[in-house]
Amino acid sequence: xxxTAAIEVVDxxxxxxxxxxxxxxxxxxxxxxxxxxxxxxxxxxxxxxxxLMRIVAGLAAPTxxxxxxxxxxxxGPQRKIGLVFQVxxxxxxxxxxxxxxxxxxxxxxxxxxxxxxxxxxxxxVGLAEFASxxxxxLSGGMQQRVGIARALVHDPAILLLDEPFSALxxxxxxxxxxxxxxIWSERRKTSMLITHSIPEAVYLSDRVIVLGARxxxxxxxxxxTLPRPREPAIRVSLPFMQLVDRIGxxxxxxxx
Numbered sequence: 001x002x003x004t005a006a007i008e009v010v011d012x013x014x015x016x017x018x019x020x021x022x023x024x025x026x027x028x029x030x031x032x033x034x035x036x037x038x039x040x041x042x043x044x045x046x047x048x049x050x051x052l053m054r055i056v057a058g059l060a061a062p063t064x065x066x067x068x069x070x071x072x073x074x075x076g077p078q079r080k081i082g083l084v085f086q087v088x089x090x091x092x093x094x095x096x097x098x099x100x101x102x103x104x105x106x107x108x109x110x111x112x113x114x115x116x117x118x119x120x121x122x123x124x125v126g127l128a129e130f131a132s133x134x135x136x137x138l139s140g141g142m143q144q145r146v147g148i149a150r151a152l153v154h155d156p157a158i159l160l161l162d163e164p165f166s167a168l169x170x171x172x173x174x175x176x177x178x179x180x181x182x183i184w185s186e187r188r189k190t191s192m193l194i195t196h197s198i199p200e201a202v203y204l205s206d207r208v209i210v211l212g213a214r215x216x217x218x219x220x221x222x223x224x225t226l227p228r229p230r231e232p233a234i235r236v237s238l239p240f241m242q243l244v245d246r247i248g249x250x251x252x253x254x255x256x
Contacts, residue, residue, distance in 0.1 A: 006037070009029050038205050084161040101118050106156055141172040145179070178205060
């Protein structure tokens with residue numbers, strides 16, 4: 001019998017009620033994310049991926065079904081979850097260090113210990129020398145690194161990432177994929193990434209949950225059996241490209 005899942009989603013559904021009627025967003029989703037696992041949720045734009053993330057994070061309520069974190073049904077935001085958003089939304093009047101420290105202030109954590117951890121995390125994401133810089137002095141990729149450090153500063157057990165690299169150019173995106181891989185390898189946080197990039201999902205994940213068009217429904221859950229640790233060169237390997245091709249065909253991409 002499997003143990004307690006870090007994240008368990010059972011028969012999850014979400015329907016929005018609008019002036020134009022009911023709009024189904026999620027349809028009977030069921031899956032598990034095991035402790036320490038990196039899982040990506042992939043699907044076309046507008047299929048309901050962010051809605052799923054918001055429900056798992058406790059920021060929205062489902063219409064039906066259950067989401068449990070460490071065996072406890074989610075009823076609201078939880079300290080054990082760290083969030084990285086598509087746009088880092090840093091406070092422009094706070095330095096990189098002070099932006100990272102924000103969750104610890106909200107949670108009332110020890111100031112000295114939090115500052116030490118924040119400096120360690122800025123070093124982990126390669127920004128130790130930019131601790132005193134303000135967001136306007138940082139590139140988009142650097143700002144997203146600050147967002148990742150901020151999500152980790154209160155030492156959550158689970159990291160949820162909602163398309164954190166989608167606004168970046170492909171070179172920066174690939175660099176941050178490698179950084180995220182390194183951070184995950186060092187910290188082994190249970191991670192769930194929302195993405196519409198098939199190569200990104202394959203490169204980072206242990207499994208990829210492939211969703212169909214809205215209302216989101218599971219087409220397949222694909223195991224990524226590529227060895228770890230993974231170097232960027234694996235992206236041009238035959239097994240990598242075969243996985244990308246398989247997932248592409250699931251979501252309806254045509255190849256000549």
